[in-house]
Amino acid sequence: MRPEELPEIRHLHLFRDMGQANFESLMASSYAQNFPQGLEMIRQGDPADFLHIVLEGSVELFAQWSNRECTMAVVRPVATFILAACIRDAPYLMSARTLERTRIILVPASDLRAMFRRDSEFAVSVINELAASYRSVVRNAKTLKLRNSRERVASYLLRQSLLAGGAASYILPVEKRLLASYLGMTPENLSRTLRTLESDGVKLDGPRVIITNREKLTALAQPDRLIDGPDDIADASGSALPKIS
Amino acid sequence: MRPEELPEIRHLHLFRDMGQANFESLMASSYAQNFPQGLEMIRQGDPADFLHIVLEGSVELFAQWSNRECTMAVVRPVATFILAACIRDAPYLMSARTLERTRIILVPASDLRAMFRRDSEFAVSVINELAASYRSVVRNAKTLKLRNSRERVASYLLRQSLLAGGAASYILPVEKRLLASYLGMTPENLSRTLRTLESDGVKLDGPRVIITNREKLTALAQPDRLIDGPDDIADASGSALPKIS
DNA sequence: TCTTGGATTTGATTTATATCAATCGCTGGA
DNA sequence: TCCAGCGATTGATATAAATCAAATCCAAGA
Numbered sequence: 001m002r003p004e005e006l007p008e009i010r011h012l013h014l015f016r017d018m019g020q021a022n023f024e025s026l027m028a029s030s031y032a033q034n035f036p037q038g039l040e041m042i043r044q045g046d047p048a049d050f051l052h053i054v055l056e057g058s059v060e061l062f063a064q065w066s067n068r069e070c071t072m073a074v075v076r077p078v079a080t081f082i083l084a085a086c087i088r089d090a091p092y093l094m095s096a097r098t099l100e101r102t103r104i105i106l107v108p109a110s111d112l113r114a115m116f117r118r119d120s121e122f123a124v125s126v127i128n129e130l131a132a133s134y135r136s137v138v139r140n141a142k143t144l145k146l147r148n149s150r151e152r153v154a155s156y157l158l159r160q161s162l163l164a165g166g167a168a169s170y171i172l173p174v175e176k177r178l179l180a181s182y183l184g185m186t187p188e189n190l191s192r193t194l195r196t197l198e199s200d201g202v203k204l205d206g207p208r209v210i211i212t213n214r215e216k217l218t219a220l221a222q223p224d225r226l227i228d229g230p231d232d233i234a235d236a237s238g239s240a241l242p243k244i245s
Numbered sequence: 246m247r248p249e250e251l252p253e254i255r256h257l258h259l260f261r262d263m264g265q266a267n268f269e270s271l272m273a274s275s276y277a278q279n280f281p282q283g284l285e286m287i288r289q290g291d292p293a294d295f296l297h298i299v300l301e302g303s304v305e306l307f308a309q310w311s312n313r314e315c316t317m318a319v320v321r322p323v324a325t326f327i328l329a330a331c332i333r334d335a336p337y338l339m340s341a342r343t344l345e346r347t348r349i350i351l352v353p354a355s356d357l358r359a360m361f362r363r364d365s366e367f368a369v370s371v372i373n374e375l376a377a378s379y380r381s382v383v384r385n386a387k388t389l390k391l392r393n394s395r396e397r398v399a400s401y402l403l404r405q406s407l408l409a410g411g412a413a414s415y416i417l418p419v420e421k422r423l424l425a426s427y428l429g430m431t432p433e434n435l436s437r438t439l440r441t442l443e444s445d446g447v448k449l450d451g452p453r454v455i456i457t458n459r460e461k462l463t464a465l466a467q468p469d470r471l472i473d474g475p476d477d478i479a480d481a482s483g484s485a486l487p488k489i490s
Numbered sequence: 491t492c493t494t495g496g497a498t499t500t501g502a503t504t505t506a507t508a509t510c511a512a513t514c515g516c517t518g519g520a
Numbered sequence: 521t522c523c524a525g526c527g528a529t530t531g532a533t534a535t536a537a538a539t540c541a542a543a544t545c546c547a548a549g550a
Contacts (some may be wrong), residue, residue, distance in 0.1 A: 044471055054257050065391040066467050072386065084376040084383075093383050093471050116372060123368040127361060129330040130375035137382040138329075138338050141317065144389050145429050146310040149507075177527065184390050186508060191529055206516095206528090226289055226338050301532075422497065434537055436499055451498095451546095491550100497544070505538070514529070520522085 001032045001105065005055055008078050009105065012053075015131045018122035020116075026115055030107040035098045036062065042096035048085035050106040054078065057102025061094045071181040074099065074174055083129060086112055099174075132231065142227050149185040153193050155221035156183060157202050157209055159228050168214070173208045246277045246350065250300055253323050254350065257298075259374050261366060263360075263367035275352040280343045287341035293330035299323065302347025305423065306339045317428040319344065319419055331357055344419075357458040357483055377476065387472050394430040400437050400466035402447055403430060404455055404473050413459070417452045 001058060006027060015023055018100055032055070042052075044064060054077050061073045064226055072094050075081045085092050088108035116123040122172075143152055156179070164170040174181065180190035194204045200220045201213030211217060251272060254260055261270055276298070280286055287297075289309060297304075300323050306318045308325060320326045323418050330337050331354035361368040388397055401424070409415040417424065425435035439449045445465050456462060468490030 037434070049253065054410060063387045063391060063471075065387065065469055065472060068391050070387075070390040072383070072390075084379040087372055087376040088380065090476070091471065093380055093387070097535070105469050110297050117365070117369060118367045120362070120368060123372065127332055127368065130372065130379055131332040134329040134375055134379045134382060135333065135335070137336055137379060137386060140315070141382060141386050142308045142310065142315075144386065145315040145317075146308060169386065173463060175527075188509080188530085189507060192507095196528090224310055225309075226336065227310060231277070231335070346515085420497075430499070431538060432522095433539080440499090493550075494548090496546090496548105498543100500543075501541085503538100503540080506536080508533100508535070510531105512529100512531080514527100516527085517525090518532080519524085 001027065003029065005032070006103070007211070008055065009053060012080065014080060014125050015122075016085075017125050018119045022115060022119045022122065026107060026111055029111045030105050031075055032106050033104050033136075035102050035104065035108060037098055037100050037102075040095060040097040041104070042082070042092055042094070042186045044093060044095045044225045045091050046090050048088075048090060049109050051080055051083055051086045051109060051112050052096070053080050053107065055105060056104040059096050059102060059104075060099050061096050062181075069181075071178050071185065072145055074178070074182070080129075083126070084133065085124070087130070089113065099178075117180065120230060127217040134178055134232065139227050139229070144184055146227070149183065149189060150193050151221060152183045152185075154197060154200065154202070155223055157197075157211070158214075158217055158223055160209070161214075168211045170209055172209060173226060176207075246272065246275065250277070250350070253300065254298060256450070257323060257325065258324060259328075259370050260367075262370050263364045267360060267364045267367065271352060271356055274356045277348060277350050280347050280349060282343055282345050282347075285340060285342040286349070287337055287339070289325065289338060289340040290336050293327060293335060293337050294331075294354050295343070295356050296328055296331045296354060298325050298350040298352065300348040300350060303344045304341050304347060304349075305344050307343050307426075308339050314426075315429065316423050318424070319427070325374075328371070329378065332371070332375070334358065339376060344423075379464055380476065382472070384472050394434060395438050395442070396468065397428045397430075398435065399442060399445065399447070399462055400468055400473055402442075402456070403459075403462055403466045403468055405454070406456055406459075413456045415454055417454060421452075434451050482490055 009027070010023060015026075017043070018026075035057075041059075054075050056077055058077075059075045059081065060071055061075065062069050062071045073081075081096070082092055082094070089109065089186045116126050143155065147155065160173070161167055161170060176190055179188040180187045181192065185193070197204075197217075197220075198212075199216075201211060201216035202210055254272070256267060260271075263271075274411060277337050280302075286304075299320050301322055303322075304320045304326065305316055307316045309488045318326075327337055327339070329368070334354065361371050382465065388400065394399065394466040405418070406412055406415060419427070421435055428435065430438070442462075442465075443457075446461035448455045448457055
């Protein structure tokens with residue numbers, strides 16, 4: 001691990017409040033690894049041996065069942081993922097693959113579990129992280145069950161605009177086929193939906209999103225703080241898709 | 246609160262490992278309340294002031310958006326709900342209403358937050374509870390995105406059979422319209438689906454489920470440990486019926 | 491016992507979405 | 521530069537699911 005990377009990790013909410021010696025101890029047993037693009041580094045069902053921290057690149061979390069698969073989330077630097085599995089000492093519920101060349105820190109799950117018993121500040125951080133993650137998935141489930149695909153697309157585009165500082169134009173952070181899977185629809189359906197949304201205030205030019213009529217788009221998406229955030233505590237780690245640990 | 250209720254609460258994983266004095270202190274600031282059937286005792290968006298513990302009856306957690314609503318979960322004794330919102334000191338993401346006359350213990354969220362900073366055993370229990378909850382919602386999201394409604398119904402029926410000790414016949418624990426909403430479909434669609442499932446090994450007689458061909462039903466449902474459980478750590482909160490094999 | 495309201499079922503139809511197939515367009519490598 | 525391959529789009533069609541409407545069933549209360 002490079003020395004300049006430690007502060008980046010230390011800055012995460014999860015590690016921010018723990019004792020310095022404990023943080024160093026945890027990092028001492030961790031190690032970095034670089035993965036090429038498209039590598040499946042976690043397979044669902046495998047035992048959760050390491051907490052993963054993305055330092056560079058990006059990672060897709062996806063789930064599989066009966067020859068089908070779907071994207072659950074995309075994790076971007078600097079953020080952790082699969083915390084819950086590590087804590088439960090249980091099999092991963094999701095697989096993970098790199099979307100590009102990606103640098104990851106691997107923190108042994110056993111050390112992690114020992115640490116939050118030793119460092120009560122860290123325990124509080126873990127509690128907060130898990131509670132936030134839980135709420136994030138609940139929001140996700142709500143959008144899946146309460147909105148149809150058109151509404152999900154509209155609210156996604158609007159939310160991304162807000163993440164881009166309310167910009168009227170921005171670049172989609174992920175490929176459309178991945179976005180389609182994340183939103184629970186087929187690429188064809190997403191493509192068609194995007195076209196029909198042109199009459200509702202948003203236009204696509206390749207990967208570029210141009211919001212032409214924010215009021216109209218908002219009326220369709222009906223953004224809701226209890227689904228789309230912003231979440232209670234400011235997170236703003238600039239991830240393209242909701243963060244999942 | 247009745248004295249005989251304390252041991253029931255104490256027995257929950259969440260409270261099992263904390264110091265006795267701390268448990269008593271937490272309970273001292275809590276109080277019981279009885280709600281009639283059909284009462285909406287939590288409205289989504291309200292500040293999370295109390296952790297709720299169901300002692301008797303049952304509670305539906307549901308979400309609303311744009312004049313639509315859907316059932317997210319049903320909580321039965323003895324269990325807690327909306328822990329994450331209390332911890333984040335954030336608005337509830339879900340509403341709650343009683344499905345029958347229900348007795349609830351209300352634990353002030355502020356006491357809860359103070360307590361896991363004071364009692365590190367309790368902190369560990371909260372961590373485990375949240376991690377388990379998180380994984381439970383992820384499973385739910387997976388079934389929504391990976392299975393169609395027919396498959397969701399089939400796997401639900403099979404899962405309930407296992408919860409009933411593998412019984413070939415059992416009574417649905419909830420009304421069908423609520424089940425439909427939980428499974429993300431309309432009551433009409435559920436009704437029709439149940440009928441067509443008769444050719445796949447399961448028959449409905451009112452609220453009674455009769456599994457006529459477990460192999461066939463299993464082939465359709467394709468139960469998966471990473472979606473349907475059983476979860477990692479043995480929970481066994483009730484329904485641990487002796488298995489005859 | 492009779493009544494009534496809600497739950498459930500059934501039927502007809504519409505709408506949403508997936509699937510299959512083909513084309514287009516871009517990008518990276520030979 | 522040209523080509524191969526993949527993502528994106530478009531069109532045609534099939535399937536899944538929702539909606540609308542009505543009938544039936546059933547349990548709680550008068």
